[in-house]
Amino acid sequence: MKNIKFILSLFLLGLFVFSCREDHTEPVYNGDSFLHFNEGVVRSEFVQIGTASKDVVISYGTIKPVVGSHQVKLVVDPVKTTAVAGTDYEIIKGTDELTNGEVSGTFTVRLKEPVDPALTKSLVFKIESSTIATGVFDNEFTLNWKLQCLIADFMGAFGGFNYTGYWQAPGQYLIEEVPNTPNTLRIVDFLEIGFDLIVSYNDAGVVTFEPQDTGYFHPTYGQTVKIRMSQSNMPGHGNSTIDMCARKLTLIANYYVTQGSFGNKVETFTGF
Known part of the structure; x- marks a missing residue:
């Protein structure tokens, strides 16, 4: 009788453990998508002498796929930026569209050839959207460039x-x-x-x-x-x-x- 009770106890314990494993699920993130720059937050570039300009692609992303369509903008920080719009740089693609299921996108900035080889030009960007919150991490991107001689x-x-x-x-x-x-x-x-x-x-x-x-x-x-x-x-x-x-x-x-x-x-x- 004691052996039967012992075996029955082991059987019930096994059912309990198995049911616990079956009911267990991995945690799922259900928060905001959060915009951020996803390939570093500082980049140094060179514009080769005699080429007039160089186009640079800046990547951004979200921490989970978006639902629906969302417009995302690349915004210049006027306080931290030393480069002059039109003279030193041009925003070729400053607005991007994230569609359902996407997790990343890009912007394009044209860097003009510097006149003074001793100077470093600097652009500081923010990322914004009216429908997606911006993360508290990697939310500022600095782009520096100089003239590159041959x-x-x-x-x-x-x-x-x-x-x-x-x-x-x-x-x-x-x-x-x-x-x-x-x-x-x-x-x-x-x-x-x-x-x-x-x-x-x-x-x-x-x-x-x-x-x-x-x-x-x-x-x-x-x-x-x-x-x-x-x-x-x-x-x-x-x-x-x-x-x-x-x-x-x-x-x-x-x-x-x-x-x-x-x-x-x-x-x-x-x-x-």
């Missing part, structure tokens, strides 16, 4: 650059493009005679380079000094950069031997 502008007529820095005495050096290697330059005989420094750059103006021998044999340490990019665990760390328009290459380099480093050093090349 490598020919950087090189100038002869590729000559004035140098100041740590490794050598102030002087002049020739910078050349490396044949058949895109976005790569060499600073001829900078490290030592016969030892060019090879560097690469990207469209954002960030410069990188692999560890290289300088060609200089250090008598105290009994080995050749090497050069590498700036080390983050040392003072003066930062990115090396190239400004095509200003014809300026700034390297933050770290010279080292097996026993240790000589620290992060700034090397500057300015076109003449």
Whole structure:
């Protein structure tokens, strides 16, 4: 009898657990759709010299599909924006329509070619709709842009650059493009005679380079000094950069031997 009661208790317990599992449902969000910028809230762009303008697409979204049709507007914040409408930018598509079941859309802004290469233009946007609430998150979007010159502008007529820095005495050096290697330059005989420094750059103006021998044999340490990019665990760390328009290459380099480093050093090349 005790065994029968025990088995019956287990059976009833199993039914209870099973019924609980059957009745359980995952929580479902039933709140507002909430508009927000869905591909980051800050973007930096370049408008290449001689192109007049560049069209940029700005994406937005909702946290759940919308029901019905809704008009969404891209609105410029006049207080935070430094760019001038018509002169610096043009809104090509500032209104978008979200239809039933959609969760995202886009706007289009035309960035005009800046006249002054030293200035950064800035646009700050809000997103609005009379039928969909705007979220308290990612509700502001900043678009910055500068003039992007070409490598020919950087090189100038002869590729000559004035140098100041740590490794050598102030002087002049020739910078050349490396044949058949895109976005790569060499600073001829900078490290030592016969030892060019090879560097690469990207469209954002960030410069990188692999560890290289300088060609200089250090008598105290009994080995050749090497050069590498700036080390983050040392003072003066930062990115090396190239400004095509200003014809300026700034390297933050770290010279080292097996026993240790000589620290992060700034090397500057300015076109003449």
